[in-house]
Amino acid sequence: MYAFSREQNVVELGGVLFGGQPGQNPTVLFGTLFYGKQWASLGKGSLENAKSLVEAQDAVGDELGIPGIVDIYVKDEGMLKKEIDLVADSTEKPFSIDISASELRIKALQYLDEAGLLGRVIYNSINLGITEDEVLALKEHAPAAAILLAYNPKDTSVDGRIEILQTGAGMIALGEKNMGLMELSERVGVKNLIIDTGATPFGQQSAETLRAIPVMKNEFGLPVGCAIHNTLESWVWMKKNPGRGEIYGYCDSAVNALVPLMSGDFIVYGPIDSHEIVFPSIAFVDKLMAEGAADYFGAEIGENHPYKKLE
Amino acid sequence: MEHRLYPWGGKFDKGSAESSVAVVTLSDEISLPKDKVALFGAMKTENLGVEKVIANIVSNPIIRFVIVCGKEVRGHRSGDSIVNIYKNGVDENNRVVGAKSAIPYIENLPVDAVDRFRRQVELVDLVDVTDESRILMEIDKCLKQGKKPFGEPLYVEPLAKGTRKESVHTEIGLHAGIDLDLYGYVRSPECV
Numbered sequence: 001m002y003a004f005s006r007e008q009n010v011v012e013l014g015g016v017l018f019g020g021q022p023g024q025n026p027t028v029l030f031g032t033l034f035y036g037k038q039w040a041s042l043g044k045g046s047l048e049n050a051k052s053l054v055e056a057q058d059a060v061g062d063e064l065g066i067p068g069i070v071d072i073y074v075k076d077e078g079m080l081k082k083e084i085d086l087v088a089d090s091t092e093k094p095f096s097i098d099i100s101a102s103e104l105r106i107k108a109l110q111y112l113d114e115a116g117l118l119g120r121v122i123y124n125s126i127n128l129g130i131t132e133d134e135v136l137a138l139k140e141h142a143p144a145a146a147i148l149l150a151y152n153p154k155d156t157s158v159d160g161r162i163e164i165l166q167t168g169a170g171m172i173a174l175g176e177k178n179m180g181l182m183e184l185s186e187r188v189g190v191k192n193l194i195i196d197t198g199a200t201p202f203g204q205q206s207a208e209t210l211r212a213i214p215v216m217k218n219e220f221g222l223p224v225g226c227a228i229h230n231t232l233e234s235w236v237w238m239k240k241n242p243g244r245g246e247i248y249g250y251c252d253s254a255v256n257a258l259v260p261l262m263s264g265d266f267i268v269y270g271p272i273d274s275h276e277i278v279f280p281s282i283a284f285v286d287k288l289m290a291e292g293a294a295d296y297f298g299a300e301i302g303e304n305h306p307y308k309k310l311e
Numbered sequence: 312m313e314h315r316l317y318p319w320g321g322k323f324d325k326g327s328a329e330s331s332v333a334v335v336t337l338s339d340e341i342s343l344p345k346d347k348v349a350l351f352g353a354m355k356t357e358n359l360g361v362e363k364v365i366a367n368i369v370s371n372p373i374i375r376f377v378i379v380c381g382k383e384v385r386g387h388r389s390g391d392s393i394v395n396i397y398k399n400g401v402d403e404n405n406r407v408v409g410a411k412s413a414i415p416y417i418e419n420l421p422v423d424a425v426d427r428f429r430r431q432v433e434l435v436d437l438v439d440v441t442d443e444s445r446i447l448m449e450i451d452k453c454l455k456q457g458k459k460p461f462g463e464p465l466y467v468e469p470l471a472k473g474t475r476k477e478s479v480h481t482e483i484g485l486h487a488g489i490d491l492d493l494y495g496y497v498r499s500p501e502c503v
Contacts, residue, residue, distance in 0.1 A: 001495060002491055002495045002496065002497055003495060003496055003497065004496070004497045004498070005496045005497065005498035005499075006498070006499075075385045075386070076385070099386070100385060100386015100387060100413065101385065101386045101388075101413075102413065127413065127414075128413070128414060129412075129413025129414055151414070153358050153414055153416035153418050154405070154416065154418050158486055170404065171404070171416075201359065203469075204359065204419075211485060211486065214485065214486075214489060214497055215485070215486045215488055215489055217497075218488065218489045218497055218498070218499060219488065236321075236322060239322050240322070263497075296495060297495070
């Protein structure tokens with residue numbers, strides 16, 4: 001086991017702790033809701049199903065001592081309010097909004113402000129596609145926390161990913177000034193920052209996704225994680241495998257467990273439907289890492305951590 | 312077609328080796344007649360997806376038409392990216408000129424391959440068209456033109472990614488920026 005000599009900032013949001021030394025706090029798991037064709041329309045049945053998934057993730061998280069966050073994927077403005085309202089009413093925990101299009105992210109911020117929910121929101125994500133209008137919206141409607149996506153299409157090495165955070169690699173500017181995502185986020189006033197190393201597919205330095213975790217924790221002292229399931233999704237052999245469903249689940253469980261082993265603090269683990277297979281494997285690794293931290297470094301582990309909570 | 316650099320990857324269906332038409336179906340899975348179409352499949356991303364499509368097409372000079380159809384990929388706007396790279400190419404920063412998507416950067420393909428793609432094929436913009444009969448009609452229109460192959464194949468070697476890989480080649484462990492000391496502490500090398 002290992003620890004960082006650099007102080008590790010812990011972000012606290014609605015009772016959920018992100019970050020710290022390896023083994024100190026449980027890994028936070030983000031399960032994405034409303035992604036995929038089954039959510040093309042949101043009738044009564046779909047909403048009931050969504051609510052039951054949110055509650056099921058909370059239940060397994062409470063049982064194992066692993067905090068689960070709902071990552072609300074919004075693809076359509078017409079569904080924005082319905083999706084956010086459902087999640088906000090179904091759980092007391094913070095939640096993240098995961099939106100690809102900048103203009104829709106702006107609309108989401110406006111609504112979250114109107115609804116008085118910004119204090120529960122993790123903005124997923126501030127990335128190099130940010131626009132001037134989005135910067136203004138973030139200043140006006142600052143979310144409680146934001147994920148910075150360290151994806152650098154020009155250089156997917158660990159250093160390239162760090163460059164996006166520190167300098168923007170010449171691709172991010174505010175007015176005339178080039179800057180990295182870190183400075184940009186500080187300027188817009190988002191106080192709690194979390195770093196996503198930006199998972200890349202096989203063939204695109206995918207292993208750097210994981211190697212970046214300890215390097216970034218050492219560099220910035222902030223919570224770091226990733227969405228490694230995207231790399232698994234890119235695996236052509238798996239896509240072509242006729243028994244994909246069952247085998248995919250085993251792999252998914254194992255792949256996500258690599259993140260805490262590399263000192264990751266959070267995982268965006270993919271569709272929330274996978275909570276049953278992902279939470280137990282993470283609880284195992286968290287228990288193992290905490291035992292190492294306690295035995296070797298004398299770390300004090302909280303009562304609600306899987307290390308103490310689970311036999 | 313057997314070659315070390317073909318295919319570049321991606322999930323797509325292969326059809327007729329003699330066909331001059333490839334179809335990008337964006338976010339949709341559309342089944343097309345394999346006797347009429349050389350390649351068809353979805354394309355989800357505005358950067359890596361576009362690169363794969365271009366690399367796979369320039370390595371097959373028989374393909375002279377690319378039909379881009381299916382529902383646009385929300386957020387990524389990969390349809391917008393491929394239409395714009397065809398119309399405008401890339402700028403000095405490798406960004407697709409005129410693309411509205413978030414990260415339309417072409418980093419793994421040499422500019423030669425992009426230029427060749429723009430010269431080799433005629434792109435038919437049917438973004439957001441999902442009506443199969445309309446798509447089939449366009450395929451037939453392309454085939455009727457009977458275009459000849461575009462010279463020799465261009466097999467594209469992916470450009471080297473990343474600039475600093477010293478940790479792989481030297482005694483440095485995980486990264487030049489961190490050490491794991493004898494006591495299990497991860498630290499920067501200058502912190503002793």
